[in-house]
Amino acid sequence: MSATAYPNYSPGLEGVIGGITTISEIDSDRSSLVYRGIDVHDLAEKGSFEETAYLLLYGKLPNAAELENFKEILANEREVPAEIYTVLKQLPKQTHPMDALRTAYSALAGFDPDYTTVSTDHDANVRKAVRIVAKAGTLVANGHRIRQGQEPIAPRKDLSIAGSFLYIMNGGTEADEFTTKVMDASLTLYAEHGYNASTFACRVTVATLSDLYSGVVTGIGTLKGPLHGGANEEAMYMLQEIATPENAEAWIRDALANKKKIMGFGHREYKKGDSRAMYLTQVAKEIGRRMGNTKWGDIADTLERVMLEEKNLYPNVDFPAAYAYFLLGIPIDLYTPIFVIARTTGWAAHAIEQLDNNRLIRPKCIYEGPHNVPFIPIVER
Numbered sequence: 001m002s003a004t005a006y007p008n009y010s011p012g013l014e015g016v017i018g019g020i021t022t023i024s025e026i027d028s029d030r031s032s033l034v035y036r037g038i039d040v041h042d043l044a045e046k047g048s049f050e051e052t053a054y055l056l057l058y059g060k061l062p063n064a065a066e067l068e069n070f071k072e073i074l075a076n077e078r079e080v081p082a083e084i085y086t087v088l089k090q091l092p093k094q095t096h097p098m099d100a101l102r103t104a105y106s107a108l109a110g111f112d113p114d115y116t117t118v119s120t121d122h123d124a125n126v127r128k129a130v131r132i133v134a135k136a137g138t139l140v141a142n143g144h145r146i147r148q149g150q151e152p153i154a155p156r157k158d159l160s161i162a163g164s165f166l167y168i169m170n171g172g173t174e175a176d177e178f179t180t181k182v183m184d185a186s187l188t189l190y191a192e193h194g195y196n197a198s199t200f201a202c203r204v205t206v207a208t209l210s211d212l213y214s215g216v217v218t219g220i221g222t223l224k225g226p227l228h229g230g231a232n233e234e235a236m237y238m239l240q241e242i243a244t245p246e247n248a249e250a251w252i253r254d255a256l257a258n259k260k261k262i263m264g265f266g267h268r269e270y271k272k273g274d275s276r277a278m279y280l281t282q283v284a285k286e287i288g289r290r291m292g293n294t295k296w297g298d299i300a301d302t303l304e305r306v307m308l309e310e311k312n313l314y315p316n317v318d319f320p321a322a323y324a325y326f327l328l329g330i331p332i333d334l335y336t337p338i339f340v341i342a343r344t345t346g347w348a349a350h351a352i353e354q355l356d357n358n359r360l361i362r363p364k365c366i367y368e369g370p371h372n373v374p375f376i377p378i379v380e381r
């Protein structure tokens with residue numbers, strides 16, 4: 001039977017309200033996104049990822065003293081237990097960094113000093129959240145070193161989350177101010193986005209009164225797919241396949257004629273454009289100009305024009321993020337893990353919100369299978 005035969009059923013839960021939140025709001029008509037009432041562009045441009053993380057976790061922007069204190073706590077929590085690196089060293093070299101990261105967070109749970117506290121303890125959850133957020137950049141960058149057969153590097157306490165991540169990625173050299181700012185802004189843009197698939201999955205997990213680490217592990221597993229966070233990697237592989245601005249128009253028209261999904265385009269919530277993409281496109285093009293490499297931006301322009309003409313679809317945040325990160329020299333299979341560095345804040349904020357006022361999330365489903373089937377003994381089957 002077709003889905004439309006059921007008046008209360010919406011495939012993919014499209015349009016279904018899954019809960020109430022005070023963390024972020026997507027305005028599809030205005031293509032805007034606010035975190036706790038503050039426009040994400042303002043946070044990305046004038047603020048820092050640390051301020052954004054504080055805002056998401058504590059519900060307000062920090063004052064100067066609160067921010068300093070928060071940064072110090074984050075810095076002190078940035079190092080990862082050596083045992084976790086030992087676990088990562090056991091993984092086959094082909095392991096995708098998202099799988100390595102999911103494994104690392106799973107293994108980290110038992111190291112948390114609040115491991116045995118009940119999941120509804122708000123303060124313990126905030127402490128866990130800060131530890132989870134603090135370690136993400138170190139895990140991604142040192143996970144990358146480990147799979148290349150290199151030893152982990154100690155994170156830098158005096159740098160921001162973005163700065164320390166880039167420092168390890170660069171093999172112990174600080175990134176320049178512009179690169180650090182771009183990374184920092186992209187983390188803010190990626191930090192939170194309402195009831196997206198991974199956040200919803202995270203809330204479902206903690207709503208059983210499981211714990212924050214389990215929620216984050218669920219989130220990572222859900223983010224990995226190309227219909228969600230994995231799209232930024234797929235978008236870059238596509239841009240590489242197109243290779244030159246001259247190829248772009250023919251490539252995209254052929255892809256659409258063959259009913260291909262174009263990664264980095266379309267969005268369940270934004271039908272008139274993704275505000276994060278608009279902002280990040282400017283940033284990505286600025287990186288290209290500074291590097292004297294406008295090729296990716298030129299290919300992107302053509303894809304955007306044809307996608308709008310032919311499908312009325314706009315790019316989402318993953319599209320400009322793909323070539324921005326590429327221009328910064330980040331390996332492609334680390335794009336979704338970078339998304340994790342950012343989204344640990346949103347997941348944690350949602351997990352805490354869920355556990356502060358919990359109700360088990362358990363929707364119904366419609367059974368379309370057979371009825372009254374007799375049990376046939378195995379010897380007669």
Ligand SMILES: CC(C)(COP(=O)(O)OP(=O)(O)OC[C@H]1O[C@@H](n2cnc3c(N)ncnc32)[C@H](O)[C@@H]1OP(=O)(O)O)[C@@H](O)C(=O)NCCC(=O)NCCS
Nearest residue numbers: 226227228231260261262263264265266267268316317318
């Ligand atoms: C994000 C996404 C899953 C949203 O999906 P959705 O709300 O379920 O929308 P649908 O998949 O039902 O798409 C509606 C129509 O637009 C088309 N469409 C949507 N995104 C498309 C894309 N990226 N490329 C080509 N066609 C697309 C669908 O084929 C469908 O067309 P149809 O009605 O002729 O079948 C979808 O746009 C997509 O798969 N995008 C590519 C992956 C991506 O970039 N994900 C990151 C999201 S931040």
